[in-house]
């Protein structure tokens with residue numbers, strides 16, 4: 001079962017990175033917070049991908 005953690009629905013406009021919260025609104029900008037379960041965007045993933053690619057090449 002997924003946790004109740006939510007993410008600010010307007011974080012792309014209002015913040016540099018996703019703002020997670022347990023309430024139904026963003027504590028920073030007051031926008032609606034939506035369920036983060038679908039994970040529409042993972043800022044860490046692209047970096048991880050890039051890092052893995054570099055690691056492979058440096059062999």
Ligand SMILES: [Zn+2]
Pocket residue numbers: 008009010011014015019026027028029030031
């Ligand atoms: Zn926000």
